[in-house]
Amino acid sequence: MATIEIANQLKANDLANQVKTDLKRRQISITGIAPSETAEHIKNSFNRHLHYTLVKDRNGATSRDYYQALAHTVKDHLVSRWIRTHQHYYDTDPKRVYYLSMEFYMGRTLTNTMVNLGIQDACDDATYKLGLDIEELESIEEDAGLGNGGLGRLAACFMDSMATLGLAAYGYGIRYDYGIFEQKIEHGWQVEKPDEWLRYGNPWEAARPEYVLPVRFYGRIEQTEQGSKWVNTKLVYAMAYDTPVPGYGNNTVNILRLWSAKAPNNFDLKFFNNGEYLQAVCDRNLAENISRVLYPNDRCFEGRELRLKQEYFLVSASLQDIIRRYQASKPGDFECARSSFACFIDKVAIQLNDTHPSLAIPELMRILIDEEGMTWQAAWNIVTKTCAYTNHTVLPEALERWPVPLFEKLLPRHLQIIYFINHLFLEEVQLHWPGDIERLQRMSLVEEGEEKKINMAHLSIVGSHAVNGVSRIHTEIIKNGIFKDFYEMYPEKFQNKTNGITPRRWLLMCNPSLSTVISEKIGDDWITNLSALHKLTEYQNDENVLRSIMDAKLLNKSKLAAYIKKEFGIDVNPNSMFDIQVKRIHEYKRQLMNCLYVITLYNRIRKGQSLDMVPRTVMIGGKAAPAYHMAKLTIKLINNVANVCNNDPTISEKLKVVFLENYRVSLAEIIIPAADLSQQISLAGTEASGTGNMKFMLNGAVTIGTLDGANVEMMEEVGEENFFMFGMTEEEVEQLWKDGYYPKLYYEQNAELKEALDQINGGFFSPEDPGLFRDIFNSLVFHDRFCVLKDFESYVNCQQRVNDLYKFPEQWAKMCLLNIAASGKFSSDRTISEYAKDIWGVTPTDVKLPPPPSSEPTTTASE
Incomplete structure (x- = not known):
């Protein structure tokens, strides 16, 4: 093969225009090039939203207004699918999966939604006819940066894959007013600026004030004839905001439900007369601080009261919602009354994304025992068969260990439950290894020392039916290292689920030039079956294909070079x-x-x-x-x-x-x-x-x-x-x-x-x-x-x-191609399929739901 002389093929001075042209080549879509009338419909919808939603015309509208109008237009295409999806779930009553995570690093929504719905070409065409640059509009959207890094981004990829695989899945997190900070570099130093991602509103979310749920803190335990009662608590409310998560090409739209903290509505007029009005307002603000900001420190664990409040706020609201949905569901094939919990484990799977939501274990125990009147053993059976735990770190300083005094102050009933879980667990350990005091100390959920602490990883393992690492080497480390004692006791709980990424965002959407080259050679099947990329190995010695891949690479490099020049002034x-x-x-x-x-x-x-x-x-x-x-x-x-x-x-x-x-x-x-x-x-x-x-x-x-x-x-x-x-x-x-x-x-x-x-x-x-x-x-x-x-x-x-x-260059290009061809294993679709089969007990489906006609509103059971 002749040497690939990239510089001679594409002159640097012409690259900017070629990049823009390439990014307009939306050749891969679910339905092919959209017919002109679809683009015309989008254009009309755009103008309607500009006038009636934003109350603007073309004379006074800004670029941000145009972005908002386009976002609302695209969201219109989600709504019927969203409603139809949850009608389908109500009618078929599948086992539902609930993914609890303190972080969801979603990024931007507009382009990803257009790609997954197959309307990207039509939107391109419509905006072009309106005289607008769709790339400019896409760039206006703020990132939903509700995560520090890999943990939150993984959760976002998993949500995409769960919808694409047709799973009845729900994400639960916190709607932080401020996400991960905006980083500025001043004189070489990092300076943190607040991330005001909600400053201009969020066109993708739907507020659900009907789902305002009480969350309690503090108080004390009172022993009664009916058992322990948690009394004299302080109340905060959790209000739901739903973001639709569309699957790729299957008309499934799942829900990411984020909770926002709201103060109680009662407001005593006496405050106006006795001088305590300002203090009352300040108290309300303190209550709402729970969802104010994402904790940006994932370097090591910090036992801050606000962080513990956030974690309990998430699980308390989410579990109430999970139970409400379970009890409101249509019975389906299971002949059991939803007023009981007899088939809860057959209908609910809860995945804990690291230890941050591990309070779900004692909270579900509290609900089942204190509020539903169950025996300890019956409740424990439900909890352990419902919850599963994913570990994300082996660094000791990053593992959560909450001080007992803080726990006792904030969540006294939960501390009592954890103590009893630990008591029963250590009795079980003693039966396995009689007299092994050191092992008892190592495995205890309560760590002794200068200050007693609750080990949340130990709680997560004991209270779950499955514990997984996120790569093969990581899983071996947790089995033979930090959790060796638990692996020896519960080997059947431990398994590996190597992480993955969604190919929709991380190739199809972000790299259209390379996506086009791939699809021209092997078809579009790779978009939902990433292992199909292996077919590219047939072209590893094909000079034209290698040149096309490196041309695509150079176009992307030129785009990044232009960004660096614009933002940092560096050539x-x-x-x-x-x-x-x-x-x-x-x-x-x-x-x-x-x-x-x-x-x-x-x-x-x-x-x-x-x-x-x-x-x-x-x-x-x-x-x-x-x-x-x-x-x-x-x-x-x-x-x-x-x-x-x-x-x-x-x-x-x-x-x-x-x-x-x-x-x-x-x-x-x-x-x-x-x-x-x-x-x-x-x-x-x-x-x-x-x-x-x-x-x-x-x-x-x-x-x-x-x-x-x-x-x-x-x-x-x-x-x-x-x-x-x-x-x-x-x-x-x-x-x-x-x-x-x-x-x-x-x-x-x-x-x-x-x-x-x-x-x-x-x-x-x-x-x-x-x-x-x-x-x-x-x-x-x-x-x-x-x-x-x-x-x-x-x-x-x-x-x-x-x-x-x-x-x-020809050898390098071949290596690039072989890396692309070998990346099929690392799809989050594969990862989620393994979770579904091995942990959740559900089955992915390739059934495509028919969206109802947009002109015919429908009703469904509340979600």
């Missing part, structure tokens, strides 16, 4: 290697290793030792938790290094460094399709799975990574020869610490590493404050908890292999 070369690491800033994710390598490259170029180096643009993005000093210092270092590199004319042709400010879902949709190299370099045994790694792979990036999380399975799928692997294995890390790890030895033995660290420590990158980065130096040289210095030489050698291969 980057689209023909350079785009080397990208985007994720939360955390020591275990080892952005510092990447930064040390950039400094090494900088030093080599300055010394004339880089003759064989291909031009490289290194991009790092991510947010640091506001209280995480080392992460924020890492961001400052990256920006200072970038400032030095980008302003040195002797190296800027070879190396550019960009910190991608305010990384979020909508920015990821631009970054990921443009990546050549994906950095997934966490220390082996620390990342549970990762999903960003899968998104890059699906879009044709090659991975440089450790054998950590889902990287292991990705390398197995694509083959070691198509994956740049380096560093220690999890077993080698464990052995290193057993033998004794002395990072200073690696600092002293590696000249390039020593030079880079000395520059950091000596103020080369901070001449105005030479001691600014001393904490980074000391952390790495004297502690290095995540073995950056140990793995550095292996990383540098691996990066040299990357550099050498990138010189041969």
Whole structure:
């Protein structure tokens, strides 16, 4: 095959127009190109909403008004499907799945909805006829950033897959007034700004004031003849807001129900007369603070009262709603009265997304015992067969352990229930291992120490019928490491469910140029059956296909380069290697290793030792938790290094460094399709799975990574020869610490590493404050908890292999194709199918529901 000379095929000066043209090629849709009358209908609907919903005309309307009109127009196409879906659920009475998560990182809704409903072409056509730019309108939408990172984004992918697979599934979360903060970089430092995603309203949600449910806190326990009673509580109300979640091409629309805290409505007029009016108003605000802001600190567990309130607020409102829906459902094939809980486990599955919603276990026990009058054993049988728990972390500092005094103050009845669960559980442990006091202490739900604490992971395991990790290596770690005692006691509970991503958002929607190339060769089946991508291997030696894939890549790189120029004023070369690491800033994710390598490259170029180096643009993005000093210092270092590199004319042709400010879902949709190299370099045994790694792979990036999380399975799928692997294995890390790890030895033995660290420590990158980065130096040289210095030489050698291969575009293109072809396993459709079969006891369906005519309103049981 002839060498693919990308620069000669597409001139950089013409790329902007080609990118725009490419993004208008909406060739993949469910129904094909929409007929002109459909576009005309959308145009008319758009004008109707502009006039009657927004009360604007074309003379006074802003771009945001046009976005809102288009959003309402698209939502119109959801409504009949939404109602019809829940009519169907009422009529057929399936087992319902409830996904409880403190985070749902949904991103933008407009484009994803158009894609899933198959009306993207018609909307393109309609907006064009209206003289509007649909890309501009799409960009106006605020991200729904109700999550810190991977946990919340996974929940969003799962919601998409559950709808696409036709499952009767509901997401439950909190409608935070402020989501993950907006990140600004000022003088190289991260500055947090409030995320006012609701400032202009949310056209996608539907408020449900009829579902205002009471949630109680504080109070005391009173012993009565009927048992324990929780009395003298303070009341907060939870109001539901529903967001529709459409499946792809099947007319199924599920619900993401988010709860907003509301103060009680009673307001005593005496406050006007006795001077306590202002205090009464302030008290109402305090009650509503529960849903005010997403906790941005996922670095380590913090036992804050507001966080515990949020967690209980979520599960209390959600369980009341779940029980209400269960009791209101049509009986169907089950001959049991819904006033009893006899068939609850046959009709309800509850998935706990990490330990944050684990209070569902004692709360459901409380409801069944205190309010429904059940015996302990009957209630416990329902709870354990209904609840299942997904673990997302093995880092000890991230595991939830709530102080008993705080629990006793806020949720006294639940503490009482947890104590009794623990009592019965430890009796069971004692039967298995008589006299093993150390094991009893390790497994107890109540940890003794200076301050008693409730271990929420232990509660989640004991109170669930299934416990799963999110990658094969992660599951083995929890079975043989942090939860080994529980695995030995309940081996049947533990299983693996490797994470996945939705191909609709993360290929079809965000990368239309590549999607078009794929569909032209293998058809559209991959959109709902990602394993079909394997057919691409037939084209691994096809020069035209490889050229088309790299053309698509260059178009995406040019779009990202234009964004960087516009937002940051930095010129980057689209023909350079785009080397990208985007994720939360955390020591275990080892952005510092990447930064040390950039400094090494900088030093080599300055010394004339880089003759064989291909031009490289290194991009790092991510947010640091506001209280995480080392992460924020890492961001400052990256920006200072970038400032030095980008302003040195002797190296800027070879190396550019960009910190991608305010990384979020909508920015990821631009970054990921443009990546050549994906950095997934966490220390082996620390990342549970990762999903960003899968998104890059699906879009044709090659991975440089450790054998950590889902990287292991990705390398197995694509083959070691198509994956740049380096560093220690999890077993080698464990052995290193057993033998004794002395990072200073690696600092002293590696000249390039020593030079880079000395520059950091000596103020080369901070001449105005030479001691600014001393904490980074000391952390790495004297502690290095995540073995950056140990793995550095292996990383540098691996990066040299990357550099050498990138010189041969045809070989690189083949590797890109093979990565795309091997990514079929990492669909969230596959993951959810496994949850459905192995944990929830439900069956996906490919039945497509017929939407009722939009002119005929319908009624259904309330959802």
